[in-house]
Amino acid sequence: MAGQTIFKEDIKIKLKKPRMYRVILLNDDYTTMDFVVEVLTTIFHKSVAEATRIMFDVHQKGRGVVGIYPYDIALTKVTQVEEVASEKGFPLKAVMEEE
Numbered sequence: 001m002a003g004q005t006i007f008k009e010d011i012k013i014k015l016k017k018p019r020m021y022r023v024i025l026l027n028d029d030y031t032t033m034d035f036v037v038e039v040l041t042t043i044f045h046k047s048v049a050e051a052t053r054i055m056f057d058v059h060q061k062g063r064g065v066v067g068i069y070p071y072d073i074a075l076t077k078v079t080q081v082e083e084v085a086s087e088k089g090f091p092l093k094a095v096m097e098e099e
């Protein structure tokens with residue numbers, strides 16, 4: 001409105017924390033260990049040492065958290081895992097769960 005002053009003190013900025021999602025890798029009997037490490041280094045940017053640790057953890061426990069991301073990024077990573085795995089004929093799967 002013309003002639004009105006908006007005081008800085010009256011402006012409330014609402015910053016909502018984004019909901020975050022765990023990306024979880026699932027074990028299977030067919031995907032090679034090397035391929036899982038490759039997925040973790042390329043798609044999830046883990047070091048080879050960390051990727052190897054996560055891979056063995058998932059291999060032993062059946063599933064494991066790879067990372068926690070906002071929705072779009074988590075979904076992209078889950079989709080990328082599905083894509084690269086099916087290209088190679090591996091059943092490797094990742095799922096996402098809200099934190």
Ligand code: TYC
Binds near residue numbers: 026028031033058
């Ligand atoms: N269990 C697989 C094997 O023995 C290796 C593997 C690890 C597969 C982790 C998937 O998410 C996975 N070759």
